[in-house]
Amino acid sequence: MKPLAVESIGLLAPGLSGWAASREVLIGARAHAAEPLPVAIATLLPANERRRTTVTIKLALQVAQEAMAEAAGDARTVSAVFASSGGDSEILDKICTALTQPDRPVSPTHFHQSVHNTPAGYWSIATSCRQPSLSLSAYDHSFATGLSEAAALAWAEAAQVLLVAYDLPLPFPLAERRHIVAPFAVALLLNPVSTERRQALIRLRRLPAGPVDRLDDPGLERLRADNPAARGLPLLCAIARRAAGLVMLPAGEDAALQVEVER
C-alpha cells in the first residue's frame, strides 16, 4: 500500500502539552504525569466566535492549529477528517435537560453546536478553507477509522489531509453510561507526497482482530485505555522514537489497523 507522510502533529491531553513538549514522555525518557489539561485557547477563532464555543470545539481546534502551525502550510488547501466517538456531550446534555423543562427552551446556539461536525465547521470558518471535511464516529475505534478515512481521502484527492481525533469526559448523568476519564485530542497532517520535513512515513493495512499495542508507561496506558482518541498513542510514541516499527491499533470489533512506521 502507498505510504503517507506525517508532516506534523498537534497534541493536547493532561500531561501532554503540545507535540514538541510531549516527546520526552512519548519516548519513555520521562514518566507521564497527569497534570491538569492546559487550557485550549484556539486563538485562530475570532474573539466573538471563541466566546460562544465549548471546551470540545476549542480542544479540537487547538490541536488542528498546532499541527498546521508546525507544517507552516496553507490551511486553505488542506482537507480534514474529524473523528470523535461522541462529539460534544456537554451541549447534548444541555439540550436534553432543556427538553425536560416547560416549553422546552432549546437554545439556538446549542442546537447548531449539537451537530457532530461543529468543530469542522468552525475550523473551515476560522481558516477560510473550502476543502472537503468529514466528521465520523466509530465508537472506541474512532481513531483508527479516522486514520483510514484520512488516508483514503489523501490518496483520492491527491491532497494533504488533517486528521483531528478528540474525545472528552461526558458530564453527569451521561458519564455513568460512557466512561471517559480525561480529555484527549490529537491532529496529524498527512501528505500523500513525502517531504523532507516529515515526522514519519506510514503504511496502513487492515487486519483481522489481534493483539493491539499497549504502552509501558502506566500514565500513558491509562490515557490510551480510557479515551477513544488516545487509542492512537502507540502510533504517536512510534513516531516520536524516530525509528522504524510496526504498530497495531484497534480498528473494530473484528479488526486491527497495522501501521508500518518508518522515518
Add this chain to the structure above:
Amino acid sequence: MGSPWRSGEAKTRYGADRIGVFVGTSTSGIGATEHAYRQRDPLTGKLPASFDYRHTHNVFSVADFTRQWLGLTGVALAISTACSSSAKAFASAWRHMRAGFCDAAVVGGVDSLCLTTLYGFNALGLASSRPCRPWDIERDGLTVGEAAGFVLLEWAKPEDQRVLLLGYGESSDAHHMTAAHPEGAGAALAMQQALARAAVAPEQVDYINLHGTATPLNDAAEDRAVLRVFGPATPCSSTKGWTGHTLGAAGITEAIFVALCLEHGLIPGILNTHQRDPALGAGVVLENQERPLRLALSNSFGFGGTNCSLLFGRSSA
C-alpha cells in the same frame, strides 16, 4: 448501485470482511437520551437503568447495528455532517473502495424524529408551520421528516444495467455555522467537482434533485449556485415537499429517488409549491414530467457549511 437484498449474496461473493458499512446520521438515537432525561431519578439525578447510551444515542450505533444485522466485519463508520451525512457516505465509501480498504460497501442513512431537531429548528426560526414549499414565493421554512435508506455500492461491470455513481463533489462554505453562503459558493464548488470527477459538462445533466429545504435563504443560495453552474435551463426540483427534510437521511433518500427517476424516466414535480418565487431563476419543475434521463445530480448541504453533490447515470449497456 444495487439493492439491499443483494447484500447476502454479496457477502458470499466478497467475504464479510471486505464489505464496508458507511451510514450517515445527524442525531442518531438521541431520542432515547431525551426520553431517559425525562425519567431521571428525582433524588440522585441518575438516568433509568434501561438507558443504553452505546446502542442508541452514540453516533456510531446506526452503523454498528447495520454491521451486526448484516453480519459484516469490514470497515464500519458513521458519518455525521448534519444534513449532508448520507450523501457524504457515498464519497467515503468510494474512497475506501479505491484505497482497497474494502471491495464493496453498504451505504445508508438514518434519521428519526426527535425533540432536539423539532425544537432546535423552531428556535432558529427555520421550521415552517405548514408542509414545506420549496422555491415557492411564500416558502417560510422546512418540515422535519424522518427516513432510512440503504444501497449496495459495487464497482460497475460492463454488463451491468444499473444506475451508476459517476462522481461526487464535496466542499465547505467557510462562512457561517447555520446560514448558507449567500452566493452559494461552496454549493457551486461541490456541483462543479462532481461534474469534473465524471468528466461531464453541465449541459449533459438531465435533472437536478435540489437540496431545496424551503427556508427562504437556503433556496435562494442554492438557486444562485445552480444558476452559476448550470444556467436556467436544467430541469430541477426538490422532493422535500413530499418527504419533508429527512436531515442526515436526505442524501440517501434523494440518491434513491434519483436512481428511480433514471430507471423510470421521471422528473418529479414539487408537492405543495404553487407559485414559483420570481426572484429565483433555476429551472424548477412543479409538475411531474415523464422523459428519458441519462444523467442526474443530487445536492445535500448541512450546518457547518458542509456540501456534497452526487452525480448518477444510467449505464449505457
